[in-house]
Amino acid sequence: MNIVVCIKQVPDAKTVRFDTEKGTLVREGVEAVINPFDFHALEAGLQMRDTYGGKVTVLTMGPLQAENALREAVSLGADKGILLSDRAFAGADTLATTYTLAMAIKKLGPVDLVLCGKQAIDGDTAQVGPGLAVRLGLPHVTCVNALSVLDDGKTLHIRRINEDGYDILELEMPALLTVLASLNTPRLPSLKGKMRAG
Numbered sequence: 265m266n267i268v269v270c271i272k273q274v275p276d277a278k279t280v281r282f283d284t285e286k287g288t289l290v291r292e293g294v295e296a297v298i299n300p301f302d303f304h305a306l307e308a309g310l311q312m313r314d315t316y317g318g319k320v321t322v323l324t325m326g327p328l329q330a331e332n333a334l335r336e337a338v339s340l341g342a343d344k345g346i347l348l349s350d351r352a353f354a355g356a357d358t359l360a361t362t363y364t365l366a367m368a369i370k371k372l373g374p375v376d377l378v379l380c381g382k383q384a385i386d387g388d389t390a391q392v393g394p395g396l397a398v399r400l401g402l403p404h405v406t407c408v409n410a411l412s413v414l415d416d417g418k419t420l421h422i423r424r425i426n427e428d429g430y431d432i433l434e435l436e437m438p439a440l441l442t443v444l445a446s447l448n449t450p451r452l453p454s455l456k457g458k459m460r461a462g
Contacts, residue, residue, distance in 0.1 A: 265318030301381025
């Protein structure tokens with residue numbers, strides 16, 4: 265199974281400041297961390313790979329310092345990390361972000377599953393996952409909190425949270441899912457993983 269997990273480096277919510285005049289987050293001098301929802305997407309990808317075989321590629325778009333997020337993802341078990349970095353990406357909105365990520369995913373070749381966190385805590389739009397699915401021409405389900413693969417090896421069995429409770433769905437791969445924190449408990453990095461990540 266070829267799995268791509270999209271992650272984003274965001275300001276650490278514990279130390280973030282807000283510029284009330286500009287209406288933006290102050291990113292200078294604030295530690296950057298992997299978006300919390302993205303840890304759950306990564307864990308879902310790692311569990312799928314561990315159960316069904318294949319590889320997990322982690323993809324992020326950002327400044328050169330976002331390499332730290334990729335190293336952390338590799339220390340947790342990702343097989344490979346790819347950083348898309350260019351000054352032209354600075355200040356990219358969700359349309360530009362989904363376009364850039366989609367072009368990179370298409371270059372990777374056939375993908376069975378793309379996983380994203382529900383939303384990034386710095387923008388809170390929850391638009392990148394669905395927008396990416398549209399650009400890739402993939403069916404998608406948002407707000408996933410339970411996931412497995414049926415015996416045919418190509419159909420996902422999904423529980424999706426909604427306003428009234430939940431939906432149980434089946435979706436044939438390739439597909440894109442956005443996941444909730446309630447899907448799993450992310451693993452901690454192993455010593456071997458830390459050494460592999462450099």
